[in-house]
Every structure is written in structure tokens, then in C-alpha cells.
Amino acid sequence: MAINTLPDRSTTSEIYRRSESIRDATARFHQLLREWKNRVIPHPPPAPLALETSYPNGIVPLMFAVVEQASLCVRLGKSIEASLASAWPKMWPWLKFYAEHARRRRQKCNLSNKVTMDWDVHELVMDTVRMFTMGGHTNPNKLFEVFVSTPGLRKLLAAMWLDEVRDVRFLYDLRGCILPRALSCDAGSLLAQEIIDACGGSAKEAALLIPKRIRLAMWQDSPCLDRLTNEFGFLDKHRNLPASPFHPYLSPLPKSFVKLARDVITWLLSLPPAEGERSKLACVCFTLIIAVITEEPDYACALDVLHHEIPELLYKASFLCSNDHNQDIFHQESRLILNQFLPRFLTHRPLLDLARESARAIQRPVKNKKHSQTFASHVKYFTDAVDLLWGRYRKHRQYVSSFACSNTECLNIEQPGQFFLRCRGCILARYCGETCQRQHWKGTHRFLCKDMQKLKHVSPSDSELRFLGNTLLCDLIDNMHLYKTSILGRRPRSDGKSGLPLLVFNYESKFPTNLSDVYGVDIALVDVTTASIPVYDRPWHSDTRQQWCRALAERDPRSTWTTFPISIVMSHGPSETRRQVMTALLTMYTADDAYRSLATADSTSNVANRPRIKWIQYAFERGG
Template sequence: MDRTLSSNASSPGLKLQQVIEGWSRYIVPFTSNADISGELPGGLAGLIAMVLHNTTRSGRTETGLSHPAVSMHIKRLEDLWPTIWIWIKKLYARFSRVREQLRDVSGPGCRPFDDPGLTRDRNCYDIVVGSLLFFLGLHSERNVSTNGFIDLVKGTEGVLQMLATCWIDEARDDRAVMGFASSTLHHPSMSHASPDIEQLIVAGCSAGNVEAAKLALVRIRLNLLRLQWQSGFDMREVYQNLLRDCGYVQNAMRHPESPLCNALRADSNFVACFIDVMVYLLEPPHTTPPPQLFGTAAITIEVYMTTASPKAIRQTLEHPFFDVIERVILIHYTPQEKARLQNFNTSCSNIIAKICQSSLYQPILIKIRQNMPSVDRLIEKTAGKLPGQLLDLKSQSEILLRVHEQYKQDGPPIFCCGNKQCRLTDANTVLYRCTGCKLTLYCSEECQKRDWTELHRVLCNSMQSTERIAGSTLRHVAFLPRSSPDLRWLAYLITRDLLKSPFLLPSQTDSAGYLTSMLVMDYRSQERPKKFLVPLSSQSQSAEGGATITESWGSALQRSLRHRISGHDAAHHPETVAVLVTWPLASPSRTGHFTALLTYPSLKSPAVADDIHVTWIVSHYTYAKKSGPGEPMIGSRIAT
């Protein structure tokens, strides 16, 4: 057998033929006649691992079963498969027993180990996983000659389960002694088996897809951290495994049908993971890491931003995103390597555009202010499309930051009780949110019950109905801000911009004396906002800027536009108006909608902020909630 393994065959096909002869002549008879039920000795394990390695490689690089040197021997491999599978299981069991020994000499605080025996056992694990993937068709084309053998291996009990277990155990191994050989199961040539393996991975996690999603991110972190604890790696292999695991997460994010998609979207450490990847790659021992790794990390963050809440953008700003861009620019890449940074540059440009688009969100605006020194440095150093996006971010943010400083001095506008006959506002009492719509405010249960009977029943049900419809179609769209601080900031923007154009306030009424139109403020436009009027009477009115008024909303709004006191002096004959706000989301193809119900003294145009009182601000697009029967109760107080 040693002579077979050391043979200098002139061609890969002849080499594989000799290895197959070795299986048939030596290993098959030994398997049948010897007692192999006990622990596999190290010497025998090394020999079998070497035979497996030569069977699946035989001097070839990234070739599969369809390679001419292999396909001519497919029938003999089919005959040998039962024996090969026995020894794969034996090798895997041996590695499972020595894994704790490897862990004892690897990890934080340990010097990289160089024990030959332990190194051999670790390499043996790579061979086991690589062999399974090879026999399942990795790097192979499915054709008449390979289909039968691939199906035989795939249908063998325990094969897919072993790969799923390897993937899980690699991620749970916080000292990374196993490496990440199973990352290759995400290769496109494995598409016939990887969905089944993914289902087994989810089933093998106690917390299901949530744990599987966390493990997918943990694998990425550990792949880089293990370089600090172990030695003797082929860096190309490390980068390839990292690229595959990053690509797997990115692919899961792009496909909502993936069992990991929603769990990844909800993971609060998602952005941090991929920014950390880029930070690690910028530190020793990495001198010129593959440019495509930076591109993959940036694209993955961009995909996450498009499908997650504004928290994703805030997470990006809480980590050294702009500093990473600056440091990547300074890497001494060749012209060819710099060309491969195109995906990174494009995605960073798109991410910056999303940050700029979302600068209206108060938490994001505050984070932008903290990042402005880094933005200024980048403007000086970058070329191409990035400087333009950075300048837009700087100019638009500076305008909003000045407004925000004024907001901190002025305070938010006055919010009033939702009962149209009540004079109380948040200036003189505590207001509580309706537990149904979560947005209309009341000073007491008495006011809430009175308004429920007179009006709010229709409006509240309409809000929740809209949420259910929108929730089923906008599952990939960012949440609109609904916290009290965010709504107070939004109310300040609306009233501030309304005071600039009081002549645009609706004035036409129907025969009953009710207003027939509403003001639209489009904050996606360059004007921020563009203002125009739309009628309330249309059953499905699509206004410029993407604002849509459905029949149920139109009816509910018209009922809301009746005379109400809302904290004003009754002698001033308060006027009630509705303002529809179109709001930018992380996805450029989507628009968020708010409707604000405002009152002001009708005997004079509103001139100062205190002239305008806010009854409620309704988010049209949000995830659906089940509405319980009967009357909602007063819930949490609105924060000041």
C-alpha cells in the first residue's frame, strides 16, 4: 500500500487507478476480516486518511467526479463506496475523541501548537469532510456518468447528517480546532444537497433557525480568530473558507425562503460581524487580503440594510465603517487587484447613500454627527463615485443637524388628547397611548371611551387593517420609527415645515363643511420636503411621490377632520387638517407613509409652533398585529 501511495504515476487517471487497486487489494479484505470495532490507532488512521486524500485528489486541484481522470473509474468507486463509508465514519469518530486534546492546546492565551500528531489528526478531519463533499459531487457536473454515484452517496444513511453535524460543531468549537472545512458545502455544485443539509443543520440546533443563524455568523468570526491560536495554515484556504461562509450568509439574506433569512435579519450583531471581518483583514498577518473579501462583506451589509430596520444603519455608524474604507484605500494592491475592489467601492457608495437617505431618523442623525470627522477625511482621500455620496451626506446632514440643535432648544410641538372635546395636552397632563393602534393619545379612560364610541373605533380598525395589508406585502421593508422620541422629532419637522408654507393648508370643504383634501410632505425629494395637496375623495389615489390614500383611509380621515378643541381656545375656532408624510426607507423602491392629524386656530394662519397641536401621527406601513375584540384600553404613557 505504501508503494501505491508513493507511486509517481504519469497521469492523474493512472494515479487514481493505482489508488483504487490499493483499496480493492488491501483495504477491502482488511475491512472484512479484521476487528475494527475499537479505537482506530493513529498510524492506521494516518494511512487511511492518506488513501482517502489520494482518492479524492490524485494530483488534481478543484476537480470533481466529472473530471476525465475520475469519471472513467466511477463504477469501481461505486463498488468501493460501502468500504469507503465505513472508514470515513471510523476516521470521524477518532477525530471526535482527540478533539478535546486539540482544544487543550489551542485558544486564547495559548501559543500556536506544532505537535505533529495533533496536526495530523486535524488534517485528517479536513480530509474526511473534503472526501464526503467530493463523493457528493463537489466541483462536479451532474451527468449520466456521475448521477448514479452521487445519488448513492447522498442516499447513504448518515452522510448528510455527518456534514450537518460538522458544520454545527465547527461553529460551536470556540477554539476553532476543527477548522471550517464544511464551508465548501455551500458551493454551487452542491446545490442538489445543500438545502437538505441546511434543514438538518436547523433541526440539529436546539433553538432552530435562530441558533443556526447565530452559528453562521460565529463561523465567520472564528475563521479569523483561529489564526491567533494556531499555525501552519494555507492562507488561501482560510480566505476561501471565509469567502464561502460570508457568501452563504449573503445568499440566505437575499432569499426570504431560506430558513435562516428572518433570523439573520433580526440578529443585532449582524453588521458588527462583517465590519469586524474587514477590520481583522486589515491587521497582521494579513498584508494584501483578497479584494473580493472586502467586496463580499460590504455587499452583505448593503443587503442587510435593504431588508432590515434603521437599526442596521445605526449599527453601521456605531462601528468603524468609514475608517475601514479609508484603510482599504491605503492597501498596496496591484492595478489588477484594485480593479477587483469595484464591488467594495460600489457597495460602500450605496451604503453611504442609504445612510444619507435615512439621516431624517433622529438616532441615525446623532450617529452621523459622531462620524463627521471620518467623513471629512474620506472626502479628501477617495476617488470615483464615493466623494459625491460623501459630500451629499455631509451637506444634507449639516442642514438637519442645525435643525436638530434648534429642536433641542425649542422642544417638541404640543400633543393633545384624542378626545375632540378635551382641552388637555401633554403640557399640563400625562397622555397615554391607545393599546389598539398604539398611536392615538388620551388623558384618561373616560376620554378614550368617549372617543371610541364617537370616532376612534373606525379609525383604529382602519389603522390595524392597513397594517395587516401592508405587513403581508412589505415584509422586506424597514420599520418606520414609532418610539415616542422619534415621533416627537418627526412632529417637530412637520410643524416646522408647515409653518414655512401656511398658504398650502387645505381650505376647500364639501357640502357638510369638511375639508376635501390633505397636504402631502415628501421628505424623499431634494426639497425635503416637497409639498402639495391631494384629494381625500378618491378610492385609491396615487399621488406624486408615492403617497397613496386607500378608501378605508380616506373615510377614516374624513371622519377625523371634524371640529375638535385639541387644547385650543374654543373662541379661536380650531381647524383640523391631515398631513400625509412620505418617508424614505432603506430600500429605494419603497416608501413609508405617516399621517399626522393637526389642529390650529382658524382665525389666523399658524405663525409659531405652539399654534399647531398634534393629535396623532399614524404609521401606515408596519408589521401586522392581531386586533382583539372589543374596545382597546389605555396603554403606556407617551415619553417626554
């Protein structure tokens, strides 16, 4: 039986034309695969040192047609894994042969600074990786197993990744990127060690190439925002993955990454407003900016260094998320920036002052220029956020806020002008006297002190803690009517008066294990804290409520007050192990006349009746 000759481009075109008449995607794939098997597999694999011109020019297009159709079937959920997996061992030598030649051509392009590449092979490699890793290793994926077990495939991909950025001043095209959007996190992690090996075993050198790729990608004539976002995602993934070999060099992020993210945002502002991926990329950049600041060992110093850029960047980047087609509604990302990122920084007083200056400058009229309705609405959204925090900062001093003795068995509160002792190890724990300090050390503090020492350089100042606490307090007061009308609030008390609902949380445990028992208040979410407060009004909560009533009665015998145990979580990094937990008691007077004076902000109301926050203790949460 005669063996078919290897296909040239015209033969492949005819094969592809005939396959288009088959409407079923799976049948079309099997037809293309049969053509490959009949025309290519009978021939011996190519010799590694052979010239490309030794073989007809239709082999790559035919392989591309097979892989493209296979990718379509995988996306549609068609079962083609067995057929493709059986044919792959014969396809891989040809793909490897042409990919290696494409690498050599790419290196010549880099050296000559001339775009002379034929990108068919790079597209083929990308589609192949996308097909094999589309489902990752979830739900035992045979194609992913093929990707992992193919000898030399990951090494080739790592080499292609390096080819794009090593010894090059300009990244001409991202089509050679071997980290497409469909690449699963697991597959990307598998490539990390291969990339390091290709760099001579230097993880630091390999990690430095990640931001270099991003910068080179920005300098393209027509950068692809989707793929640029993916590059940032790759960086962020390895920064958050402790097991990644890149992690030690990306966490904490160097301050240079702030400049990188800032440059990307500035560049985004220069793009046409119709670019749909701008808001997504802007939010990724701000995630990195916040990570740099919150992971910096000296938190306050990092803010002081960066504060002159942050308010302006926050405001400008929020425009990237506006919807030109609907001027009355902003994207979710816009609200994210102004409602969450902005307040996150404004808890630092110097930034609050600068944001107020920015707000005043933005509102100044520009000669011979009338702002659009979208611009005016956006300015108002920005200034409202600044005004809200400024108002709270001014108002918080009228509330009683003090630090309590860290010994939880003590009721003493730090009085104005009478400062408590502090633990010399962590500097955070406070005590009314040496007796309480010794008692607390013998209890739990000796186990927590070392963990708390890690927090003393990243913790906000006392004034900022009080500001945060009273911001929470303002939220509760402003929304008191919601609690008054809640189910628990409507239940009559034994004395005939209606009290505020009792909020039940896990207070005794230093490290809460049940998230439903924790009132988590991230600094970035101070505007929406009340939305996450659960009211325990279900029948199965009765035992917990009774236990809390007894505990509160023992701790605070004043029957006219209701005390809320609150665990405030202050995040200083992306991982759960980097969270600072402070436990506080929020005490509120529940008599009707006190409630009315609070709701109307009556300045003549008795200071003793105003709500107060007592900071009970600090802890360092060990993430699971």
C-alpha cells in the same frame, strides 16, 4: 482472473501521471474512474474498527484524483452524473472509513493544541460535498440526489463541523469546513438538523457555535477571507430563513453580533490593502450591524446604545472598498456604505450630530502629514453625505408637514398646538375626533390595529417621520426640472398651462399587490428615491390616470394643485413581512410662478404655495 492489489502512493502517482496525457476532461475522468473500479472495488469495504495502516496509502489520493476530475467536469457542464452515481455506493464506505479516522486525529490535535494533521482527507470530503451540491436541486440534479440519499453522509459532515469548534481555543485551518462556497442553500439547510442532532438535540447550543466559528476563524495565522465571508453568509442565511431551526436564535440577532461584526471590520482594516475580498466581507458585516439595530424591539434605545460606534465604523469601513489601482473610482460597495448605510442612520438626529462631529474631526489637518488624493476624495464623499442630510434637516422646517386624520374619508389635518386623538391600541393611528375614530374602526382599523401594535416600539418619532417625508420632498423639488421635461409634463393642459406629470400609484389597497404601483422609499435609500419614480405615460395607463383624476378631484377640489399618492415603505428587517407601510399624499402647487419660486428657493414665496406632505395612514404589510 487475478485481482489487482490496493494501490499504494507510488501506484496512484503513476496512474495520475498517465491520465495527464489525456487532454479531454471527460475521458480523463473515465480513465481515473476505471482505475478505481479495477483496483479498489473488487476488495471488500474496510471494517469500521480497522486501523488505517491495514491498507495501502494510495487509496485516498486515488479517490481524490477521481473526485477532483469529476468536479472539473461538473463545472464544465460535462455529463458524468450517471457514471459517478453508479460507482459512488462502492466509494462511500472508503471515504467514510478515512473521514472517521481523520476526525479522531483532529480531536487529538484539539486536545494537544498542536498542528499535526494531514489534511488530505478533509480536502477530499470538501471536494466531494462541493461536487455533489454544485447545482443544488435545481434542474433535477442526479448528483444532488446522491448527496441527499447517501446514508450517514450528512451526519458525518455535521460531526466534522462540530469537531472544528467544540472544546477548541483556536481554529487551525478552515480546510475542514464542510460549508464550501459551492454548497447550495438547500444543502446547507439539510445539514442544520444534523448539526442540532449532533449537539444532543439542542438548537440553541448549535446556533451559538456559528459566531464561535467566525471568531475562531479570525484567530488563524492566515485567515481565508473568502471562507470567512462564507461563514457570515451561513449565519445570515439561517437568520433570514424562517423555516431554519436556527432562526429563532438568530432573529432578532443578539447585540453581541454587533461587537462580532465590529471586531471583524477592525481586523479587516489591519490587513494588506491588496486583499480583494475585504469589501465584500465588510458589507456582510454591516448587513448584520443594521439587522441588529433594526430588529431590536426598542429601536431608539438600540441606536442610542450603538451610536458612538456607528459613524466611525461606517467611515472606516468605506476605506475597505476603495480601489488602490484606480484612485478616482470607488467600488460599488463603497457607495453602498456611504450612500445607503450612512443616511439610514442619519435620519436619527443624535447620530446626525455625531456624524457631523466625526466629519469635522476627519477634516482637521494632521501635523507633518499630507493626505493622499484618495484619502481626500474619500473624506469629501463622507462629509458630503453628512452635509446633505444636515442641510435637509435644517431646511425641512420651512415646509408644511402635518399628520392627517387616519380616517381616509376625512380631510382634516393636525394643526400646530392642536393634537389629534390617538388609538390606545397601536398609538399610531390619529383622529380629529371620536366620530372619525369609530368610523375608521368599523372600516379597516380593527383588522390592522394588532399588526400596528407591533410597530409602535420600532417606529421613528414624529419628528423623524416629518424629516423623512421632507427629505423625500427635497428630492422631488431638487429634481423638478426633470419632471417638467418629461412626456406628461410637456402635454398641454386644458387650461393652456403645463402641469407636473401625474404619478399614478395604488392608494386604495392597504396591501399593494403590484410592486409597479407602489412608490417604495426605504429609509436607507433617501438619496436615490427620485430614480425609482415611474411616470405613467403609456397608452394603457390612460384609464388609470382618468380614474385618479376623478378621485383626486373629489378629495381635493383645488384645481391648481396636484396631489401624489405615495406609499412609503420603511424596512425594519430583511423579510418582507417586517415592513411598515405608510400612505401619504404629497400635494404640490403646479402653477408656473409657484414652480419658479420653489426652484430658486425664494424666501419671499407664499408659504401656502409650498409643497406639503400629509401622512394619511399606517399599515403593516403582510409579505407574500
